Amino acid sequence: MESRDVPLTEGGLPLPPSPAPDWALFLDVDGCLLDFAQHPSQVVVPVHLQRDIVRLSDLLGGALALVSGRSLESIDEMFGELRALPAAGMHGLERREPDGRRTFPPIAPQALDGVYAEARQLAMSHPGAIIERKGPNLALHWRAAPEARDALRAFAAAALRVLPDYRAQGGDMVLELRPGGSSPDKGTAVEGFMAQAPFRGRTPVFVGDDLTDEHAFSIVNACEGFSVLVGDRHPSAARWRLPNPAAVRDWLARATLGAHDGVHA
Ligand SMILES: [Mg+2]
Structure with missing residues (x-):
């Protein structure tokens, strides 16, 4: 699609078209469907969002994840109505397949316990900094304590010396220690879903705001799908853009109403 054929957003990338019936739709959660909060547990799931996602999933023949x-536990706590939908958690380390089968994350190495304890100790001297343990992953958040950024980054670099198979993955005001090497990411999660029904053969569309979403953007670009960045991050492999989570929710809601060309009930 030529960018001059569609309205450009302020960020210079075109707005995505309305969801079409042959899409396979992949949605990031924080900063995409939901506005950020100071603490990950404080995000608010707007009324109607779950209903809109369920409807859209039905319209796409179940090809929505x-x-x-x-x-996944945290996703299911927030989106109780969506427990039956396919999903990938921890940036693809765990998955719920379309038939309900679960892929579990690798076991955390023992050394992570010590790193976790030290990180919590460090966070105590930076009020607002949050250390979040997710299976084998450890997320260091500084959204509510921007001055803690350098200390947390230095801590992560040092921690990698005792977690030899790990890598540090940057995000929005967060750095995450996670198993490295060829371990899954959001891109491989998309590939995994696209290899099976009901996703197979559809046009992949990924919507997200994270640095970690870039893996998935590259995959959908390679498949001539739609890579949709939420917000203003540069550089990005994304070719379309929605300005913020409210615009994403609007875009999804309009699709379920059949208000635009594309999916109709
Ligand atoms: Mg996000």
């Missing part, structure tokens, strides 16, 4: 850095 949530793909998040959160654990």
